[in-house]
Every structure is written in structure tokens, then in C-alpha cells.
Amino acid sequence: MKYDPISLCQALVRNPSLSGQEGVVMESVRSVMNDLGYDRVWQDALGNTIGVWRGKKGGSARRLLVDIHADTVAVTSPESWQHDPYGGELVEGKIFGRGACDIKGGLASAIIGIASLPLNAFSGEIWVAATVAEEMIEGAATRHVLEQMARSESQGGLPDYCIVVEPTQLKIGVAQKGRAGVRLGTLGVPAHTSRTELGVNAVYKMLPAIQAVREMPKREHPVLGREIFELVEIISAPFPGNSIVPDACRARVDCRLLVGETSESLVQRFQKAVPPEVEVDLWQVGVDLFTGERLETADFHAAWTISAEQPLVRAALWALESAGLPAETYVVPYCCNASVTTQAGVPTIVFGPGDIAQAHAVDEWITTDELSLASRVFTLLAGNLLGNL
Numbered sequence: 001m002k003y004d005p006i007s008l009c010q011a012l013v014r015n016p017s018l019s020g021q022e023g024v025v026m027e028s029v030r031s032v033m034n035d036l037g038y039d040r041v042w043q044d045a046l047g048n049t050i051g052v053w054r055g056k057k058g059g060s061a062r063r064l065l066v067d068i069h070a071d072t073v074a075v076t077s078p079e080s081w082q083h084d085p086y087g088g089e090l091v092e093g094k095i096f097g098r099g100a101c102d103i104k105g106g107l108a109s110a111i112i113g114i115a116s117l118p119l120n121a122f123s124g125e126i127w128v129a130a131t132v133a134e135e136m137i138e139g140a141a142t143r144h145v146l147e148q149m150a151r152s153e154s155q156g157g158l159p160d161y162c163i164v165v166e167p168t169q170l171k172i173g174v175a176q177k178g179r180a181g182v183r184l185g186t187l188g189v190p191a192h193t194s195r196t197e198l199g200v201n202a203v204y205k206m207l208p209a210i211q212a213v214r215e216m217p218k219r220e221h222p223v224l225g226r227e228i229f230e231l232v233e234i235i236s237a238p239f240p241g242n243s244i245v246p247d248a249c250r251a252r253v254d255c256r257l258l259v260g261e262t263s264e265s266l267v268q269r270f271q272k273a274v275p276p277e278v279e280v281d282l283w284q285v286g287v288d289l290f291t292g293e294r295l296e297t298a299d300f301h302a303a304w305t306i307s308a309e310q311p312l313v314r315a316a317l318w319a320l321e322s323a324g325l326p327a328e329t330y331v332v333p334y335c336c337n338a339s340v341t342t343q344a345g346v347p348t349i350v351f352g353p354g355d356i357a358q359a360h361a362v363d364e365w366i367t368t369d370e371l372s373l374a375s376r377v378f379t380l381l382a383g384n385l386l387g388n389l
């Protein structure tokens with residue numbers, strides 16, 4: 001094979017791909033997929049690149065989606081880096097650079113791992129989707145891939161299984177807390193601060209709401225632990241407020257959620273907790289994509305778990321053992337595209353090379369050993385699930 005996951009990871013790191021600016025890296029992904037012989041390769045309206053690896057063995061035609069976001073966060077303090085953030089340097093078994101761990105190592109090993117599965121060894125289809133803007137809006141681009149699978153001419157409907165590629169240190173992610181942004185708003189009446197009796201201060205109206213949120217009872221889950229509601233932003237208007245009693249105040253609460261919470265139930269819990277004059281809704285997030293489209297959605301991403309008895313989990317644990325790795329499961333501590341696939345009812349795991357501790361860090365790195373092992377696990381897992389490996 002012309003490609004290996006190590007040199008491909010280095011090449012992908014050398015193409016910067018901030019959220020909304022993934023065009024160049026997507027061109028590389030399409031060219032590699034075409035060279036590797038993916039059956040169909042295309043870019044959709046949002047800029048996702050999708051390649052289909054189609055099996056030639058007879059039998060039931062199930063479909064697996066492998067989702068890997070292709071965007072990275074920015075380099076915020078380049079002066080602190082010892083390595084060129086976009087150099088893809090290989091030093092003593094580690095590749096350095098922005099995105100090496102999150103998520104270009106995973107992208108390289110998935111594209112090559114799936115293409116290493118012989119076509120006559122499985123039936124059905126494997127859709128490998130490099131998706132946009134995950135670092136800004138988890139799940140929205142993946143939802144668009146699911147819609148394309150549902151309308152697909154060869155075989156419609158949702159995929160039977162999904163692997164969301166994120167750094168898990170080669171363990172199988174079988175549960176994940178949800179995440180949401182809740183927006184609280186209060187309104188007042190503006191006035192000159194020499195005549196405060198003529199105004200109503202919107203920040204003072206917000207204070208009891210903040211206290212009420214801190215006192216909200218927190219639920220527990222046996223696997224996911226305790227839910228979290230954390231105030232992350234509060235701003236008054238006008239801002240700066242030179243001698244003006246503020247007439248508006250807005251606060252954002254970041255929520256880490258447990259299984260069963262819906263966007264409606266979450267908003268209702270906040271409405272019950274805060275004074276009635278405080279407005280409660282979900283934060284809205286948006287990003288301009290490199291294709292010219294704009295992606296907008298409410299900031300709500302559900303929690304999920306998957307049973308150890310699910311064929312996808314069994315195949316994944318078998319693949320780890322067959323690759324000589326410990327068959328370990330993992331509770332994913334961060335939110336990712338899996339919230340969307342699990343909400344759609346698609347059995348999903350999270351898996352990939354690298355440690356989330358390296359993601360978004362200065363001198364981000366990934367080991368070459370993990371890239372090779374991850375690639376092997378993708379081959380074995382897909383072959384076991386859709387064939388008879």
C-alpha cells in the first residue's frame with residue numbers, strides 16, 4: 001500500500017484545518033481515499049468528505065459509519081511550542097503538531113485501517129466520513145451524513161453501527177456524558193446612575209437566578225457519575241456600562257448531562273429553579289463553513305451508554321484482543337459527535353489512538369505505535385462486524 005498511517009498523519013498535520021476552514025485538508029482526504037480505491041468519494045454541501053468501502057462478499061448488507069471530525073482548535077500560544085505546530089515532525093516515535101492527537105492521527109488510521117479490509121472479506125458498506133466543525137458544534141455535520149445514508153440510493157435507512165473516532169488511548173468508549181449550554185436572561189430599565197431610582201438593574205435580577213442554579217439538586221448515574229451545571233459567562237448590557245443602570249443581563253451555564261435528559265426536560269428544570277421573570281432557553285451556536293453554508297443549532301448534546309452485549313462492542317473488544325491490546329472499555333469524559341448518532345438510535349462506540357490529555361495542548365503529540373495499532377483495530381473490528389474475520 002502506498003500509504004501508511006504515520007506518514008498520512010504527518011501530511012494531514014501539515015494542512016491546518018480550523019473549524020470552518022477544512023477545505024484543504026478535505027482535498028487531501030479525498031485524494032487519499034480515491035488512491036486507496038474507495039468505491040465512491042464525494043464532498044457534501046457542508047464540506048464533509050465521505051468515502052464508501054463496499055464489500056463484495058454475499059450475505060446480509062449491513063452498514064457501518066466511521067465518523068472522524070477533520071477540524072482542529074487553533075494554536076493559541078505558538079511561542080510556547082518547542083515544535084512547529086504545523087510541521088508534523090517525527091521525533092523518537094512521536095508525531096508533534098496541532099491535531100496530531102485530536103484528530104489527524106485518528107483520521108489517518110481510520111481511512112487506512114478500513115481500506116486494509118479486503119473487499120471479499122465482508123458484505124455491506126463502510127462509510128468513512130471526515131466531518132467539519134466538530135470543535136465548534138458537536139454532531140451537526142454528522143447529522144447531515146446520517147441524512148445522506150438514509151436517502152442513499154444503494155440502500156437507505158440509518159447505519160447499523162457507528163464508530164466515532166476520538167482519542168481514547170485505544171480503549172472502547174461505551175458511555176459519555178451529554179453537554180448543553182443554557183442561556184439565562186433578565187431585562188431591566190436603563191437609567192443614569194445619579195438617578196438609580198428611575199431604573200431597574202438587570203444584573204440584580206440575575207443574582208438570585210445564579211444562586212438558584214448553584215443550589216439545584218444534582219443527579220447521579222452509576223456509570224457517568226454526577227451531573228454538572230457551571231456558570232461560565234455573565235454579561236450586562238450596555239457593556240461597558242459607563243454610568244448606566246444595565247437594562248439587560250445574560251448568563252451561560254455549561255451543563256454536563258446524564259442519560260435521559262432531553263432539551264425540553266433540561267429547560268424545564270432550569271425554569272422551575274429560577275425566578276419566573278428570568279428567561280431560560282438553550283444557547284444557540286453557529287459556524288460559517290468553508291463551502292459558504294452556515295451551520296446553526298441549539299447547544300444540546302445528549303448523554304448515552306451502550307450495552308456490553310451489543311455486537312458492535314463485542315466486535316470491538318475482540319478486535320483489541322486480536323491486535324494484542326487489553327480489551328478495555330472507557331467512559332468518555334468529553335462530548336463528541338456520538339451524541340447525534342446515539343440520539344438517532346444508532347449503536348455507537350468511541351474509539352481512537354491518542355490520549356485526550358494531549359488534545360488542544362501545547363506540543364500536542366501522538367505515538368506512531370498507537371497509529372499502527374489503531375489502524376489494525378479498525379481493520380479487525382470492521383471485518384469481524386461485517387464479515388467473518
Ligand SMILES: [Zn+2]
Pocket residue numbers: 069102103166167
Ligand atoms: Zn476531537
